[in-house]
Amino acid sequence: MSDSSPLPPVRLTSVAELARDALSAPLLARAARLARWAGPDTRVDAGGGLVEEQLPAAAEALGLTGDDAAAYASEAWRVAVDTGLVEIADEEAGTVAAGEELAQLTGGSPHDVLAVWQTALETVLADASVPDLDDLVDAMDEGGEVDLSRLDWDPEAEAEFLDGVLGNLYLLTANEDGPGQGPVPLPALAASMIVPGDMGEPTNDVLEQVSDAMMRLDDQFRLLEPIGLVEYQPVDEALMVDADDSGDGGTGTGDVDETDVSRYGMVRLTPLGLYGLRARLMEAGFQAPAVGELADKGADALLDGTATYGPTAARAETEQWLARREPLAAARELLSAARGSDSGAPLRRLRCQQALSLVGLPAQAALREVLDDPELGGLARVWLTEHGAADVPAPSQDLVFWLTIDTLAAQLAAEGNSEELQALVEGLAAQHDGFFAAAWRVRHPATADVLEAMGRLHPDKKVAKEARKAAFKARSLFNGG
Template sequence: MGDESGTGAPVPLPALAASVIVPADMAEPTNDVLEQVSDAMMRLDDQFRVLEPAGLVAYTPVDEALMADAGEEPAAPVDETDVSRYGMVRLTLLGLYGLRARLLEAGFEAPAVGDLVDKGADALLDGTAVFPLAAAHAETEQWLDRREPLAAARELLAAARGVDDGAPLRRLRCQQALSLVGASAEPALREVLGDPELGGLARVWLAEHGAADVPAPSQSLIFWLTIDTVAAQLAAEGNSEELRSLVEGLARQHSGFFDTAWRVEHPATADVLEAMGRLHPDKRIAKEARKAAFKARSQHGG
């Protein structure tokens, strides 16, 4: 899923070693754990030096000066902040191919770009929901290349409907997929302007493509689309900085946002409002969000 020379940015060896040694719930590693990380780094250094000539990894070895005796002066000045001195590694495309083959042999799922091109839009939207953005983009482009634009748009929109937990992220992926479709898809978007689940994203697409006579959305549709969008971002990225900024912007731009938001008839309303209460840095606004979430749950018997 990377370029021809590799599969992404190199990973510092200490970070790689720590990821398999340090427990996820350990806030501050103990000296014993740090020693284990150091030992793991040295073992990985030996292994990657062997793997690199085979073309499986691109590897910058640990700086030999780091392994010199404590009292020994380095031959040249060193930059103590240069993390690359501790080793940097990334899989090559050959390495990624081999790793994927091993994962599949072991019974794990290991999707690759191109796996979904012959499947329906429902499989595309659900499958790319767990892909990194660049990989989802590449998969979608290949899927669209095999289809007529208008028919593809209709299929994507039909697959984006739903009230299940995965539906908001499907609609987000649908919107991203439709951004790759040309103006010939416009009739499909106009057909769903009155759809309560798809009318919002249809208006966004039409506006972005400069279409005329796009009906203004109702306030209820705006709030529904807002909840749906935040729910999708939560599913895609969790509590990211981008989502935090979105939450702050919503509360700032819409006075009385929470007074209306808790009434939105969307399955994720309460969860979204709880997340907004968790993410917003202003304690007063965060409290308003949590109160609105409680009202939303009460309204739906939750």
């Protein structure tokens, strides 16, 4: 992921709903309960953790039983300390007191609650990058200390790997072509980090790396689910038993149904997780827009801001923007913002046309006002005709060609060299005999670029050559050659 270009926009639930989700996240709820449970007799060790003899009482306060109860209580206490729900009152005596942040969970604003949760998330993410207990035990020296040199562990690399996985999960969730709010198979997520994009059939070595990554992620997502970041269906343990029995290092299948991808783990970001990852990405310098944040800005910000949005997100953003304005005034503001000869202007006009379709008939008066505008007249005629308006003046041939170039430039900016654009290019060249002979003369800043794109996209070599020659002429014309 590059932090220079914006990520796909996400749709966030309300801050109040997110705060409620944060308060109900099992791990934060346990941490808060322990913070209220702690008293003058509560003792901690030098690292701020509960002393061992107090773990059973902490587990009981949380209603936890079983072999893992003490470990869960210890984890919740660590989150309570890291988030400021509990403070170390006297390090030498090992005593604690309620922290200032505890009051924020009950008396603070939704944003205050989310700030506490975000801190808790960072604690859990740091824990998720640490080797599991078995690996740490194996790395202990004779004195009982962990010998890091025995671990195949690079803390920075582990943290970067997990950040990369979560970044890809965020992209898949936000992207209109991805699963949206649906679950993502764990193998696909692991492969997104391991398999090169230009690799056809993965090698056995790459497949083994993907399998190893899946097992790491399985452990990590089990840790991340209790803080409310993800909903996770773990890898079916029968798969691991089968892999061990097969003796092939994890690729055996035995009686396992290979077609049931859900058995290999399924993960989805929760609405709270989407909020949390967006906050982390923005803190790291990424542009991570959210639908609705342009609603109180001007039309110029709306048209420019939605330029990189997919059609669904652009429509949702525009609907929120229009909901705050009187229709005719909004139409006039949109048309004014759509003017321009800069490289972004064609796409602004396309977004303007799409926005005006949402305004409907109340926009008609504004569109009639710009019929003689050299940049908006073609757009106005198209809109009025599509909406059944009477007395729409016919466009001149020059205006038809200008609008064609403007539309192609907008589509090129919005979609790149897409199949839809290629079909449009082929249709234009087939329907208009002598198109290129006239098109190169069009006084539009994007004429040469559009004609060059048509030369790239058209499958017929003869037509493509015509387009390239026309592009050369257009560039010479605009350069005064």
